[in-house]
Amino acid sequence: MKTLLALRALDFQRIIIMIIVLKPDTTPAEIEHVVERIHQLGLKPHVSTGEHRTIIGVIGDENKLQAQPLQAIPGVEQVLPIMKPFKLASREFSKKDTVVSVGKVKIGGGALGMIAGPCAIESREVLNEIAGHVKKAGANILRGGAFKPRTSPYSFQGLGEEGLKILRSVGDAHDMPVVTEVMDPRQIPLVEKYTDMFQIGARNMQNFDLLKEIGQTKTPVLMKRGMSATVKDLLMSAEYVLSEGNPNVVLCERGVRSFEDSTRNMLDMSAVPNVKGMSHLPIIVDPSHATGRPDLIPAMAMASVAAGADGVHIEVHSCPEKALSDGPQALLPPKYAEVMKQIRKLAELFGKTY
Amino acid sequence: MKTLLALRALDFQRIIIMIIVLKPDTTPAEIEHVVERIHQLGLKPHVSTGEHRTIIGVIGDENKLQAQPLQAIPGVEQVLPIMKPFKLASREFSKKDTVVSVGKVKIGGGALGMIAGPCAIESREVLNEIAGHVKKAGANILRGGAFKPRTSPYSFQGLGEEGLKILRSVGDAHDMPVVTEVMDPRQIPLVEKYTDMFQIGARNMQNFDLLKEIGQTKTPVLMKRGMSATVKDLLMSAEYVLSEGNPNVVLCERGVRSFEDSTRNMLDMSAVPNVKGMSHLPIIVDPSHATGRPDLIPAMAMASVAAGADGVHIEVHSCPEKALSDGPQALLPPKYAEVMKQIRKLAELFGKTY
């Protein structure tokens, strides 16, 4: 599979177009210099000399073009790359929606991944209680953090392997596949032993060593959008995983940084149809981290499904005020059950299942 | 009505709390200075001296407190205002959702305002054709710009009064109330003659003279969120209109500026439940300006209704590529009809009508 993907990637890679716009006062010698450099690359420049400007188009192998910072050549004003910088993740690569299987649960192609659970795993009792509630309400994947990326070194850092064991056994007890975050490439074998899906957190979306090594596993990946990542950056990070041979990537919109100070982040809901247009990968929404406000989560969960998301990721805790991490943004189980009841109707309306 | 509102505003205004946190190394003399100044204001400071910090709480008349920049007093580290800075627009002012009537159409309290039409009014024929299409598809308010705020002075600036006349007569012909933008306080009487609802554009959300004078009319207002306005800024601008005596304000989320470069703006969908928690005013969503991409509009329109919006504002043009303004972001009539069909089902699911 990996070889096949790599081959197709190679093939796909070939297509790129660069538009090189020269400055208004470029001399013929400078134009000649640019043209010459393009020839040195084994490429054929298409020069269009207008009354006011000269433009050079180049079609060719992206790797060669990327490696040559044409922008720095004297006389060049702008270099406009026309092709998208990701390939295996692109809609052109696959017209058909990818469906990712997490245990027996499917995400994508009409199947919704309803992920729920506490931010951090605190104890078997608490997790078990929450799992019971969310399963009953309709969740199909259990989440919980054993390793926590915390902004402050003095905050609770997670239970580690003990947490992973709890997650696995509680997931099994409730017949739910589980997802948990992996933060360090060295944790991959350990975490893989206990989980059905890796989560790559927002802070690690561009931890490229981590992405590559997760790409060498077959375990599905829930890839959260970085706090200031564009939709293209997100797809490029997915490309890292795909290009190593792991095709099981589910993207997750979880809000980006903005000037708005009444929510934790700004949920970019348009990322859902935007990703669907550019990529075949499934995308879910996490309104818990995006808003940081339990009062906004229900409306945002509904909107996500209406926007076409392939699932919703919600933090649920039976006692948010006692939670050791991110408590305030968690929903109480009864509130979660209520939201799920409404989502059920929406899902039916849109012909989605879970 | 205006007097009543003003009275209640006065009353409401009284409540404010300031928490003044002093710096760690504040001297007793500095503390005394702060305390003295608060007394000078006729207020009673509550001093809490901790082991490491001194904190002073002040409860009193907001106007007095605001007028005194306590932050600049030596020894003061932070001043934290506790009360919300808007009042008439606040949910505390009215637990009940406000319903705004635009002609015979209602917006808010379960009634959806489905506003549609071209960006700019170009000719009677084109507007009439579009109006026919959107009315049939379910729109209940017709929009069209006669005065256009354009970033470039060389762009089409609108037809002016001629455009207003066309809008009025086409609206009447199709039995639809109309909304159009007013950009300058001097245009108010002219625009008011022809329109059922003023639009205040994003670029004018903090044009306070305009807000005040619109506040002195009784004509409903569609107030668009500024490109870098927080939700609180938006409510504060609504407060300008309300405090002058015009209670008929409908807010509109239309995206804010962000680093994401694949959409025109970033649609802050969470503003919908966020506004609903803080205010009794109706809020609709404009996915056309928010995304600038027709391919994302349908999903965002659906999501808006699911998020609880009181309506959707969509640009429709029978030939977007010929439109004199903002063409690329307009939907074609058949696409609009299709979206409206789906919204109808969603609206039914949520018990909303239009």
Add this chain to the structure above:
Amino acid sequence: MKTLLALRALDFQRIIIMIIVLKPDTTPAEIEHVVERIHQLGLKPHVSTGEHRTIIGVIGDENKLQAQPLQAIPGVEQVLPIMKPFKLASREFSKKDTVVSVGKVKIGGGALGMIAGPCAIESREVLNEIAGHVKKAGANILRGGAFKPRTSPYSFQGLGEEGLKILRSVGDAHDMPVVTEVMDPRQIPLVEKYTDMFQIGARNMQNFDLLKEIGQTKTPVLMKRGMSATVKDLLMSAEYVLSEGNPNVVLCERGVRSFEDSTRNMLDMSAVPNVKGMSHLPIIVDPSHATGRPDLIPAMAMASVAAGADGVHIEVHSCPEKALSDGPQALLPPKYAEVMKQIRKLAELFGKTY
């Protein structure tokens, strides 16, 4: 002058290039449709058919091209405009730096405008005291607001004409030209009577009616960057004033909205050399509004001059804690004098005068 500017603008306007990138799977019929439409515009399309993509270049009159939203034509993926959207403001229009005269003071071309004064004019006594201090410290233009754009309708709104009179007479007494904000086109004649320079506030940077009418005067303009305006937006707003015939525009960087929560705005210092590369207009920096923090103003004022700014705009108040508006961000006169002493040395190092 106006006619000349208009003529040159017309001339300048002609030059524009659009690169139209078609989608990968465009049919020959679709290509034909695009080509045909370009011909209808009286323009000559240059079609480049690559192995994978077709690209069409168009060089022609910008007005025609802008009026035609090519992006909406079926088959078109991207339309890339190559030319800058402003002209009279552009560096191409004038290689030489513009010098704006405000009374006897010059800004630009090596001359620094050192603007200082309180946010709002509160009384003759207070303004007179502050003017004495800042003049002595080296300021050459006095500022003070008579009409204040306030986010809250309940905040102090300025003294109006009474404030203008005070400003004029205090300026005259200290032999300093004065600058004050104008918010409404109807105030222009009144404000013009008393001031040497109009300030256009950040909130009004895209109040196009205001810009146009100020463009019809000859009074110099201090144009503040909008809170979410790009550098290009700022230059486009300057273009509004220039294109009406008023060439005396001084730009002002005053910070933009961002996620950083420890400063009021984010001072975009790179806007200084960025504007200087794109435009011949002078640009000054306002660290007071940009940071909102007196402790950061001195360092930012120094950095502005080192970055090449044509002046610095600083709020000074003899009692910031008593100021009726924006007090906390004002410097005390002794602090201002200290900063100015250092700026003097920097200015000498860079060969700037004031």
Add this chain to the structure above:
Amino acid sequence: MKTLLALRALDFQRIIIMIIVLKPDTTPAEIEHVVERIHQLGLKPHVSTGEHRTIIGVIGDENKLQAQPLQAIPGVEQVLPIMKPFKLASREFSKKDTVVSVGKVKIGGGALGMIAGPCAIESREVLNEIAGHVKKAGANILRGGAFKPRTSPYSFQGLGEEGLKILRSVGDAHDMPVVTEVMDPRQIPLVEKYTDMFQIGARNMQNFDLLKEIGQTKTPVLMKRGMSATVKDLLMSAEYVLSEGNPNVVLCERGVRSFEDSTRNMLDMSAVPNVKGMSHLPIIVDPSHATGRPDLIPAMAMASVAAGADGVHIEVHSCPEKALSDGPQALLPPKYAEVMKQIRKLAELFGKTY
């Protein structure tokens, strides 16, 4: 040293104040519930009952308070933490500026770190040539990347250990200490063998495992601000390194993501005095990555020094157009020499040395 730091950290940690603001309509029972929970934490609540609101102040051990998400308790409207969340990095911890030694070079306390070199190490010849140029121009630390974090998996990823060897030997040949990026905790021993200073890239600023393990070395660290990190986030990441026992942290402002599309990032120049007010750690500026535009680098380098930065980090390449990574943003050696000549004069003016 580590024990001492840890001890002081413990001591320092104790101080925190939380202001808990209850909702307007809180019942006495709810207030009692909040108070009770605070007592359960072994803390003493200070209840202030106003006419309209109840406020509870708590002073105590931050760890206990942080672990309890008070915000989620019914009746609580806002929880306002008063103390800064970092300690060892804070100005309160050390009034004296920290000076970090990188080989024989000092950064901080009046000594400037002038870091220069190519983005990526491409070959011994190229690096040697560049090192010769920058050393002669006044640079005192050589930079170059052996492991490159690249947004696209198809871009040049660095020479790895071969690159480190080249860096070391070229640095030694020119008598310059060297700095290079480390991306993965497993690379620490390898990279440490060859480098005098670790660089933590913007994308890894919150890779907490990396931070902790670098904190366990004694090698100085150049910590770049994340693309959407606030100044507080940056200091918190420094705290991770400090709290593990490595006190040698130099911060680096390198621009943040913004809506401005004419520069690669937005250089937040005010971060320099802002950090200096909050922390004792040195901070340098990287105008190359911040702007992505060689034409803006000179002005921004000058402004950085004028703003009080402890150094400047500039990319220099003898042939930017041939560079394998980030070429367009590099300065040519003659341009760099010119900038350095001006910086020399600025440094003298401010009494800084290098």
